[in-house]
Amino acid sequence: MTTPVPRQVIVVGAGFGGLEATRALCKIPYVQITLIDKANHHLFQPLLYQVATAGLAAPSIAAPVRTIMHDRPQVTTLQAEVAEFDAAQKQVLLTNGERLHYDWLIVAAGATHSYFGNDHWAPYAIGLKTLRDAFDIRRKVVEAFERAELSNDPVERQALLTFAIIGAGPTGVEMAGTIAEIARHTLKGEFRRINPADARTFLIEGGSRVLQTMPERLSQRAKEQLEKLGVKVLLNARVTHIDAEGLRYSTPVGDTQEETAMPSSCIIWAAGVAASPLGKQLAHATGAETDRAGRIIVTPELTVDASHSIFAIGDLAAAKSHDPGTEPTPVPGVSPAAKQMGRLAAANIQRQIQGEAMQAFRYKNYGNLATIGRNAAVVDLPLPGGRHLRFSGLLAWQFWLFAHVYFLIGFRNRLVVLMDWASAYWTYRRYARVVASVAATPQPSEQNMAPPPAGASASAPQNDTPKTPSA
Ligand SMILES: Cc1cc2nc3c(=O)[nH]c(=O)nc-3n(C[C@H](O)[C@H](O)[C@H](O)COP(=O)(O)OP(=O)(O)OC[C@H]3O[C@@H](n4cnc5c(N)ncnc54)[C@H](O)[C@@H]3O)c2cc1C
Numbered sequence: 001m002t003t004p005v006p007r008q009v010i011v012v013g014a015g016f017g018g019l020e021a022t023r024a025l026c027k028i029p030y031v032q033i034t035l036i037d038k039a040n041h042h043l044f045q046p047l048l049y050q051v052a053t054a055g056l057a058a059p060s061i062a063a064p065v066r067t068i069m070h071d072r073p074q075v076t077t078l079q080a081e082v083a084e085f086d087a088a089q090k091q092v093l094l095t096n097g098e099r100l101h102y103d104w105l106i107v108a109a110g111a112t113h114s115y116f117g118n119d120h121w122a123p124y125a126i127g128l129k130t131l132r133d134a135f136d137i138r139r140k141v142v143e144a145f146e147r148a149e150l151s152n153d154p155v156e157r158q159a160l161l162t163f164a165i166i167g168a169g170p171t172g173v174e175m176a177g178t179i180a181e182i183a184r185h186t187l188k189g190e191f192r193r194i195n196p197a198d199a200r201t202f203l204i205e206g207g208s209r210v211l212q213t214m215p216e217r218l219s220q221r222a223k224e225q226l227e228k229l230g231v232k233v234l235l236n237a238r239v240t241h242i243d244a245e246g247l248r249y250s251t252p253v254g255d256t257q258e259e260t261a262m263p264s265s266c267i268i269w270a271a272g273v274a275a276s277p278l279g280k281q282l283a284h285a286t287g288a289e290t291d292r293a294g295r296i297i298v299t300p301e302l303t304v305d306a307s308h309s310i311f312a313i314g315d316l317a318a319a320k321s322h323d324p325g326t327e328p329t330p331v332p333g334v335s336p337a338a339k340q341m342g343r344l345a346a347a348n349i350q351r352q353i354q355g356e357a358m359q360a361f362r363y364k365n366y367g368n369l370a371t372i373g374r375n376a377a378v379v380d381l382p383l384p385g386g387r388h389l390r391f392s393g394l395l396a397w398q399f400w401l402f403a404h405v406y407f408l409i410g411f412r413n414r415l416v417v418l419m420d421w422a423s424a425y426w427t428y429r430r431y432a433r434v435v436a437s438v439a440a441t442p443q444p445s446e447q448n449m450a451p452p453p454a455g456a457s458a459s460a461p462q463n464d465t466p467k468t469p470s471a
Contacts, residue, residue, distance in 0.1 A: 006032045009349060010092050010102040012082050012278070014042050014065040016335040017108035017314030020342030026072050028350045033074055034100060036092070038081040039130070040064055044408055046335065047417070048128055049171060052137040053178040054430040060417045062131060063409050082109070082278060085285035087305055104309050104349045107282055107296075108342065111315035111333060114272035114293065121242040125269035128171055139435040140266045141179060145187060147265070148194050159263035161199040164247055166239050167271030168205035169212070170370040173222060175268055176203040177373030180230040185374075185428040201231045202262065204249055206238045206271070211370055211378065213332070218378040221392040225376035242267060273333065275316050286310060291318040300328070300360035302345050308352065311345040314338030321363035331363045335407075340364060369400045374425070 009025055011018045014037035025033050041062040050056040069075045084093040085107075091099045113127035126136050141163070148160040161183075165176045180201040187196035203210070203226060209219040210226065210233060223233050234249070238257075241248040246263035275294035283290050286305045289297045295318035296304055302319060304310040313319075319341060320328035331337045340363060348358040367381035377396040381389040391399075401421065408414050424430060 004030045006030045007103045007353065008032055008034070008101060009104045009106065010034045010036065010100060011106045011108065012036050012092065013108035013110055013276075013314070013316075014039075014068075014077075015045075015108060015110050015314060015338065017110075017316075017338035017342040018106065019065075019068070020339040021106050021108065021311075021313065021346050022069070022072075022075060022342075024343045024346030025349065026074055028346070028353065031074065031349075031353075032076070034076045034078060034102075035065065035069060036078045036080050036082055036094075036100075037065055038079070040066070040079045041131075042068060042409060043131060044413075045129070046404055047408070048131075048134050049174045049178060051131065051432065052128055052134040052175065053141065053182060054138050054433040055178070055424055056417060056420055057432045058131050058134070060413055060420065061408065063413065068409065082281075084281050085310075087285045087310065090309065102309075104311070104352075106311045106313060106342070106345050106349075107278065107304075107316060108312075108314045108338065109276035109278040109316050111273045111275055111293075112277070113269060114274035115269065116272050118242070121269070124242045124244055125166060125247075125267040127269040128175070135435075137175075137268060138432070141182070142433055142435050144266045145191065145194070145196055145199070149191050155263075157194065158200075159246060160265045161194070161196075162246070162262065162264040163199065163201045163266045163268070164204060164262055164264045165202065165268045165270055166204050166247075167269065168203050168207070168210035168233070168235075169270060172203055172205070172268075172270035173210055173226065174371050174373070175270060176201050176231045177226055177229050177371070177376060180226075181373050181428075182430065184230055186430050188428070202234060202264075203231050204234045204237045204239060204247075206236070208235055210235075214368060214370065214378060214380055215388075215390060218380060218390055218392060222370065222372055222378050225372045225378075225392065229373045229376065239271075273315070279312075279316050282310070282312060282316075288312075293318075301348050301358040302341055302361055303348070303358075308348075308358065311348070313341035313345050317341065319361055319363075322360035323362055329363075331361070336366055337363055369396070369403060371397060371400045 011022050022033055022035050025031055041064050044061040047061045051058055066077045069077050081095040083095045090102050093099055115121050144160050148157050151157045163179050165172045183196050183199035211219045211222050226233055237249045237251045239247055239249045248259055248261050250257040250259045279294045279296050288304045296312040298312050298317045298319050300322045302311045304312050315333045319331045321331050322328050344361050351358050369379050371377040375394045375397050377400040378392045379396040379399050405414050405417050
């Protein structure tokens, strides 16, 4: 009896979708997987704001992909950037010029920030997507207080102590709540010339409520909890300009719009998401259509091309949930959806190998959670029969905390995160507040508050390089 020739599957992206797909593919006999990611680590993005606000060190929420896959001999891990696809030749092209052949391809390259056509705002309003972003935000927040302590100019001081978070989705809400908590509690008693509690944290939202995907009552509760933490919530406020000095926003006053300037040294962008630029390459190679956010419009089975050898999953895919008896509904860009798509893509590859019909994607919603700050969160859990369990406050915060710790990769990470949180809870301290200071070696661009040049590593503390979970 001859041994079947192994099938080659390439998975692009070791985020939630790609990792789950790889794990499921490992269960299929005679399949070899090449897992490619431009980063060396899998990142638990839901807790990234904790790294940005110095509550957790990076290794608590990130782990090397190579380590995660070390006991799976059928997986070859490559840290490489995918540049293009050649669908006719069934090849993936890396930026180093290498071409890799596949029998099936799963593209799970995720999403990036969208500045809604204002990409020139990016240097002044950092988005939160990668560890690099988190380090940059952490440095900006920490240094804002340090520079304010040094400043003798009350106007400059106020700009330094004004934190503006744009976009009141889950990321914006948790960033705003945590920065307000740092100002009021964490830094209490540490400064002599300023009172950190004088810092102002603004959450600027173009829509009429925070957490717009949540039911209205929970949005209202979230706003109340934010305000209790000291956040000033500006609704129906559209940002019209951002530069090194701060931002301008317009709000409706009667029939007209009124523009307000907000000098600020620390602006965080949490307003828009677009598909990874790799989506464009995939659409170009396959003729697939994309939606307004650049996501690939996939078939019900999550494939992209006519031969069904290419799948797009996770945040890169504009997928719909196909539940029997109802119209297909759009799938949200959340980690459980990416994982579920990863599992289905692998299962549909197995079905193709076995000559069976592929299955359509059905999204199982386990609920929506958003944290706001200490003892403050909102939870919306679907129950059988179309009912919902909705709650907020301390219980919701505890539920959120344990749900997120549970889903972290690696026992060590869970333990470390729980211990760090317990300590931060009782002491209000945030031990990851160490940044490689640029104050000691000022750069011209940093003197006028612009961010460091791309590729500069001044803000990445050495101890934040992701370590193995068992190190
Ligand atoms: C700050 C933040 C907070 C969030 N909070 C929550 C939450 O609380 N709950 C929740 O459910 N969801 C949350 N999300 C959303 C969730 O993280 C995403 O839905 C999920 O990560 C999508 O998984 P994915 O596999 O599609 O993409 P990702 O997990 O983003 O993975 C994409 C991978 O592709 C790699 N990649 C990209 N381009 C290339 C290339 N050209 N070559 C090689 N590799 C490439 C990237 O390095 C990355 O590792 C949050 C997202 C963010 C940014």
